[in-house]
Amino acid sequence: MSLPHALLTSLLEQPGSGAELARRFDKSIGYFWAATHQQIYRELAKMERRGLIAGAERDGGRGRARHYTVLAAGRRELVDWAGAAAEPRPPRDDFMVRLRAAAVLGDVDLRPEAVRHRDVHRRRLENYLDIEARDFPAGAGREGQLRLQHAVLRAGIAFERAWLEWCDELLGDGSA
Amino acid sequence: MSLPHALLTSLLEQPGSGAELARRFDKSIGYFWAATHQQIYRELAKMERRGLIAGAERDGGRGRARHYTVLAAGRRELVDWAGAAAEPRPPRDDFMVRLRAAAVLGDVDLRPEAVRHRDVHRRRLENYLDIEARDFPAGAGREGQLRLQHAVLRAGIAFERAWLEWCDELLGDGSA
DNA sequence: GGGGACATGTAACGGGTTACATGATTCG
DNA sequence: CGAATCATGTAACCCGTTACATGTCCCC
Structure with missing residues (x-):
């Protein structure tokens, strides 16, 4: 439930591509919310469809980096989520x-x-x-x-x- | 990954039906591995197919309790799993x-x-x-x-x- | 120009979650 | 009987995981 919000947070700190996010995750938010690059790409695509982030238009096809930035709607979404009440999840070990x-x-x-x-x-x-x-x-x-x-x-x-x-x-x- | 093993453990302590397991979970193993009754029914059906547990034969159809017990293969499975090496999962909060x-x-x-x-x-x-x-x-x-x-x-x-x-x-x- | 590293993406599967449906039992 | 409750089950969706595929860039 919070992967998209973790990504929004990371993109607000510093816009970047999916691969950069994957690397950054390994060293920061990832300590509390790990994610593989496939999850990250899937979420980024979904968030772009929802209008929360914008990816730089691409000339080449598949193998070129897409640079993402957070849109106003994305920031609003993150503010709403961060301030909302939520039950602490029971541990799962x-x-x-x-x-x-x-x-x-x-x-x-x-x-x-x-x-x-x-x-x-x-x-x-x-x-x-x-x-x-x-x-x-x-x-x-x-x-x-x-x-x-x-x-x-x-x-x-x-x-x-x-x-x-x-x-x-x-x-x-x-x-x- | 450990729901089936949690269920095997609970059934070894005391055989019972899916609904009973769901209730017991709320008060014991569920503190560290929560599960809804749908998950539990699905897992029980799967484990019965795999020959790990046996459910009492039923006369009536849907609404009658099915009593499950652990078979030898189920116990073996649990022993193997419990003794195996496994990395501690990073927290996710x-x-x-x-x-x-x-x-x-x-x-x-x-x-x-x-x-x-x-x-x-x-x-x-x-x-x-x-x-x-x-x-x-x-x-x-x-x-x-x-x-x-x-x-x-x-x-x-x-x-x-x-x-x-x-x-x-x-x-x-x-x-x- | 060919090999390797890198970035993105597809596909398939299983677990977790939520909503809903149906058969049995009980009790007024 | 009819309503309430309980036990089981179906369905759909999303997230997490793994394996693999394809395109670009760089450098020898």
């Missing part, structure tokens, strides 16, 4: 389902998986902390723009930390 | 996208939404803590079965707590 399954089956050892998860979350956490140290130095970030961007990063940090502590607790004693 | 959008737009006030989210997470956390106090009293839960079930609940508690603290930090000072 299959490792929890696996724990329940292991509890019922009784003969599945989840410790290796728990270790793997812990390592992944530790790496992600370190990555986020590096970004924070680099982009949001100590007392800065009182301004609206930076403050909100920092908040997004803080969320990533908080969740990875929660994951990490939970894995440690799970592995702490006993066998799985 | 549209409130983060809305924060990014607000940062770009500059004139969207997210404070009301942040308050709403905080309340939702506070209620969920209290609910989980109540369940923990009731079902996992103090020093208990050293056994495998209970220990894993407790770990799932602990994850829910950890994440709600992380959300709550993050909302407080966001609302702490400044205007959004």
Whole structure:
């Protein structure tokens, strides 16, 4: 439901082509809303049809970059969506389902998986902390723009930390 | 990808009909893997075709309950899946996208939404803590079965707590 | 001019969501 | 009987994923 809005946001920050958006996604919004290039192209085409964005007219056919910019209707759409009320979605994590399954089956050892998860979350956490140290130095970030961007990063940090502590607790004693 | 396995787990704990599973989901596995009754019926039909579960033969047609039980092949499938390696999925949360959008737009006030989210997470956390106090009293839960079930609940508690603290930090000072 | 990297696009499938339809059961 | 409720099921649509195809550009 929010892929088009993530794209509008990214295009407002900086207009660009589908491929550029795909690359940028890998390093920013993508941390909380991943998307493949096929999804992105499909959404861009749909949004252009709806009149939310405009793609540069093309001379050549398929292989030439199309540069997109956000139209007034697109900005309105994003404002409406961003301000609207929405329920937080329940988490959806299959490792929890696996724990329940292991509890019922009784003969599945989840410790290796728990270790793997812990390592992944530790790496992600370190990555986020590096970004924070680099982009949001100590007392800065009182301004609206930076403050909100920092908040997004803080969320990533908080969740990875929660994951990490939970894995440690799970592995702490006993066998799985 | 894990709905069928969640259903197998639930059916192993206790065989039952589609409607019963839908109700049980609302109170247990559904906290981490929600599903509507349509999804559940579709999956059950598919799993029966694949020979993972067996539904009681029916006299009447549509409106009669079908009782399902797990077959040996279904148990095997669940064991294989539960023990396999799998990457943790990146989180997917549209409130983060809305924060990014607000940062770009500059004139969207997210404070009301942040308050709403905080309340939702506070209620969920209290609910989980109540369940923990009731079902996992103090020093208990050293056994495998209970220990894993407790770990799932602990994850829910950890994440709600992380959300709550993050909302407080966001609302702490400044205007959004 | 031919090979490789890059940008866009098509096709097919499965899961998730919503709306609606139909058969059974219960109870007034 | 007739209304309400419950259990199952059908249909349509969109999103996410994977595999593959086609066109352009660049550089040797």
